[in-house]
Amino acid sequence: MSRLQAAGLVIFRYTNQMVQFLLLQTSYGEHHWTPPKGHVDPGEDDWTTALRETQEEAGLTKNDLEIYKDVTKTLEYYVNNKRKYVVYWLAQMKNPETKVTLSDEHQDFKWLGLKEAQDLSGFADMKQMLAEFNDSALKLVK
Template identity: 65%
Template sequence: MTSTRAAGLVIYKNVNCLIEFLLLQTSYGGHHWTPPKGHVDPGESDWETALRETEEEAGLCEKDLEIHKNLNKTLSYNVNEKPKEVVYWLAKLKNPNTAVKLSDEHQDFKWLPLQQAQEISGFEDMKILLSEFHEYAIKLEGNKNVE
């Protein structure tokens, strides 16, 4: 069985030496929290999907972000007993005051530090991804005072 493909960006900002992740709450199903992501359209690359979905779902475009193209991870899991793969890239919001503009696919958003982001995400693989990307973000920020 072929996997459904999706792609997105795990976006963080550095506010007063604290790394915070952007999570969006879906307006459908169980109202779970996730980084901006979506299904890959026919003829579209994972990268193109990640950029398109982030702009559609959060109102953030490539110029708003410092995207670390070499930092990505693919999560594989089942949805309704069908395999799904989602590739995420790490991205930093250049201006931490840039407004998030939700689409109708989401009903809320939060900027959260690592532990709270992990708790609200609910899925073990996402908790691990956030932890790994948090470590990368600290290194990228080049500041030992960043948490």
Template identity: 55%
Template structure:
């Protein structure tokens, strides 16, 4: 171990189906480079990754556990560096139960959008996030065929 404290975060890739289109919830940060991501945040001491993902989704998007169906057979781990420190982000997939449910932003975000894969990928920018969205799309299409 290099002595660098690894940063750890968790969140949910939330989607909804509108007619035949799969749309993903992306939220724009109200700080730094105003990047777009699904709801996520840092894991607090004593908290599991999934507990963090659920808490952060509630805090950042106003969506509680009753607002979506967690698809826990899809879990994606992203690893990258932030300001020279290794970071791991775990995402689960979740389907919004009520497609017209209102998202309520915290002060951490300034805007949100429901977007199909191509638009979501162009806003997401980071290769790891784009591949997570692409894998989510493939998984949802197979999942929906069941």
């Protein structure tokens, strides 16, 4: 069985005394909601992929973000009978008002508090990761 590898950033902003997560809605398939992420290209490492995909999908560069490389989680699940690994890092918007610019891969985006982000994501492993990253984000902004 072959394996798929992807990487991305779970981006948050701290505004009005609240952590809000950025979720993007795909313009294909079931129009699910996820943080910016994508497949690792041949010869590319996870970190490079996460930065590239975030810029492509949300228009955000590493200069827009404070990235916490020590706050990371890998999700594993199956897609079309292939095991998929997605590594995520936590990142904070340096300026909460920086504009998100979507690619044609996505049709909408939202900034959401933890519960709303968990509800919209719909997947148990994503809900758990968001909870863990929320705890980390709250420690970082205090």
